[in-house]
Amino acid sequence: MDTASPRKRPKAKRRELAPLEPVDAKDGPKMLALPTDRHRAFVRALYTVRAGHGARVKAAKLAGFGTPTSTPQSMATIASRLSHDERVLEAIAEEDQKFIRSSAPRAMGALSRLIENPRHKDHARGIAMVLDRTMPLETIHNVQVKHEVTPDFKETAQVLARIAELAAKFCVRLPAPPLLIEGQAIENNSQAAS
């Protein structure tokens, strides 16, 4: 009976990583408004840790919050406070938007693969989606806008008529209304002729 275990292939020496090109990526204003780099790291870690129970604690640990002796309860408290901080919430909202926007190329790739695969169950839906966006249907909306205007905002004809009526009744001399310049526009072609 052969009991010999399969021999492990010796690990080759790891390839040296080429130094990263400096990427001048800039954080958004909400991220920059966070008080420390650890807060920023916490927000970024929220997108990298596996979602689920304890994700926020893990993100807090990755960001460097707590100490090696911090109890799980302490870490949970830290993570909870961080994730309910208004500034952190605003930064998360900002990162959400960035994540969605940066996912657009992948979504477009997936969509193009979908519409090129006639056997896919959502093939027709994908085509319809593209057509909706390239040749949208015309829709007519009837919108009724109701304005409630008070007399001090708009001098309605009724108000002015009532004022005129009462002023005449009580012989009140109202100041003259602002002068209107009346005239007819005449096109001046003298410059064009000369």
Next chain:
Amino acid sequence: MMTDAEIISMPDAARFVWLNSLQSDEQQILDCSTGHRYTMVVFSTIKRYLAEEDAPTLYRLKFLEYLDKLSDAWLTAEAVAMIEPMCDDGYEIVKEARKLGWQKAFDTFAKQEIFSAFVALNPSLMAAIKHCNRGRG
């Protein structure tokens, strides 16, 4: 010019003599009720406000409605129409009286000596009183 206080403190006999010595205009002012006196002063002030160029339309309408609402069977619309806007001197009196608060200011406008001063400054008030008393004979 007699003040209200002097008239009230006057003995009956002296008051009778004083009343008989009054001119027609003075008599008509005396017969005019307190409410009508200050209402006419207020109307004159309102007409001054209405003549101001920068008065907002809403206020202008409110003032005119005020004239309409406060004119009555004695102080008719024709009489109100006769009242002229208050002059600068009269308006100074109004501004001083307003410092007492509107209620006391109205009482002040209606005082015999004060209202007579308004009538002297704005003769249209007297014309309006005469117009109102026309039907009384």
